Amino acid sequence: MPRRRPPPPDEGRTVRAGCGHLAGVTARPAPDGGCEECLAIGGSWLHLRFCYECDRKLCCDGSPNRHARRHALEAGHPVACSAERGESWAWCYQDETILEPIPPSLN
Ligand SMILES: [Zn+2]
Numbered sequence: 001m002p003r004r005r006p007p008p009p010d011e012g013r014t015v016r017a018g019c020g021h022l023a024g025v026t027a028r029p030a031p032d033g034g035c036e037e038c039l040a041i042g043g044s045w046l047h048l049r050f051c052y053e054c055d056r057k058l059c060c061d062g063s064p065n066r067h068a069r070r071h072a073l074e075a076g077h078p079v080a081c082s083a084e085r086g087e088s089w090a091w092c093y094q095d096e097t098i099l100e101p102i103p104p105s106l107n
């Protein structure tokens with residue numbers, strides 16, 4: 001296995017020791033549309049997140065149904081990224097840890 005250079009001790013990024021989920025997360029475009037689950041049940045949402053693992057677009061903890069949190073715990077996909085325009089951060093629901101800003105993809 002090739003050795004990777006350790007990441008620089010950047011400003012702004014908060015990754016708690018013990019959270020391995022946010023390591024290696026890079027920026028990617030948010031999928032289109034609203035919260036899939038809310039659209040299916042006729043619900044409403046406040047802000048949108050998307051699952052880093054499977055790209056499902058779901059609603060935040062400030063929304064009545066908290067679909068992003070539910071999905072993270074039920075599917076075992078702990079990392080969700082903000083789908084709000086102009087925001088660049090990822091959240092680990094398991095470790096309650098934020099990565100901000102999300103580093104750009106290298107390729
Ligand atoms: Zn984590």
Ligand SMILES: [Zn+2]
Pocket residue numbers: 035036037038039043044045058059063065066067068
């Ligand atoms: Zn929702």
Ligand SMILES: [Zn+2]
Pocket residue numbers: 051052053054055056071075077
């Ligand atoms: Zn997922």
